[in-house]
Amino acid sequence: MYDNPGTRPGMQGMPPLNPQSQQNPFGNAFYTAGPGLIRTGLGAYGEKFFGSSSEFMQSNISRYFSNPQYYFQVNDQYVKNKLKVVLFPFLHRGHWTRISEPVAGRLSYKPPIYDINAPDLYIPLMSFGTYVVLAGFTLGLLGKFSPEALSMQFTRGLIGWVLQFVLLKGLLYSMGSGEAPLLDMFSYGGYAFTGISLAIFGRILWRYSYYFLMPWMCLCMGVFLVKTMKRVLFTEMRTYEKHSSRHHYLLLLMAVAQFPLFFWLGSIGGA
Structure with a gap:
């Protein structure tokens, strides 16, 4: 009677009902x-x-880490002034604290090109390269040059740099703080090669000058590191107690440790 048996009168044109709905x-x-x-x-x-x-x-x-590019923002004026501070810290009449500036709501420090007290990696790396070159030249003068001997001296320099880094980092931990960026400590440890290179160069020019230059460079590096570590502890870590005798002894131990380290690195070809 209907074309669609599922529809009823009056419901044509309406969609079928879904029982679940x-x-x-x-x-x-x-x-x-x-x-x-x-x-x-x-x-x-x-x-x-x-x-x-x-x-x-x-x-x-x-x-704990810093942007490596920060440590290479240097110019000729900075390098010249920084070498004076490292090699002759007694003549440094300015302060030892770093210049801070707010960056993105956090406290940051100005790069080396604007702050003489900022650490850099340019001088340590150049000094290390100079140390290797002078070591090779000294081996040649002693008649002991060979690729193996130069490679051994290069390895000794790397080991000495790592030992210096461990010494500085261990000093901070022993004083109750080790939060300084690793590249800062690596940079401070590498400044030792400036004095060592100068002493080796003096020995090439005049053999006996080495016995005066090397102790002087050890003393200058010790003073530089003591001043620097005091600043790191007091202004950055804020854990340095001004009248703590224990801290003073540890800083003195760090300065004294420069003497055997320098003479070990400066011993080239048994000379």
């Missing part, structure tokens, strides 16, 4: 909104979690 009229709404809420919630939580993790990692990385 009649039983749960809110099901489709919750089904549609549920994944959106889950995605939004998980996305917000994930962004917060990974964002906080990223900030945590950046703060801790910057706490």
Whole structure:
């Protein structure tokens, strides 16, 4: 009687009813909104979690590591003045503290080109290269030059640099603070090669000058490191007690340790 047996009079043109939609009229709404809420919630939580993790990692990385480019922002004037401070610390009449500046809401320090007391890696690396070249030249004068001997001297220099780094870092830990950036300590340890290179060069010009220059360079490096470590502890770490005799003894021990280290690095070819 009707073309479609599933329709009744008066209901033509209307969509067929779904029994499930009649039983749960809110099901489709919750089904549609549920994944959106889950995605939004998980996305917000994930962004917060990974964002906080990223900030945590950046703060801790910057706490112990610094941007390497910072240590190479130097010019001729800085190098000349820094060498005077390292080789003749008694003549340094200015302060030993670094110049700070706020950057992105955090306290930072000006690069070496603007601050004579900032550490750099240019002078230590150039001094280390000069040390290796002078060591090779000395081996040649002694008739003991060979690639193996020069390689041994190069390795000795690297070991001495690492020992100096460990000494400075251990000093900070023993005083209750070791938060200084690693590249800062690596830079301070590398300044030793400036004095060692000068003493070796003096021995090439006049053999007996070595016995005067090397002790003087040891003394100057000891004074430079004591002044620098005091500044690091007092102004940066804020754990240095001005009247702590224990701290004074540790700083004195660090200065005395420069003598055997310098003479060991300056001993080339058994000379």
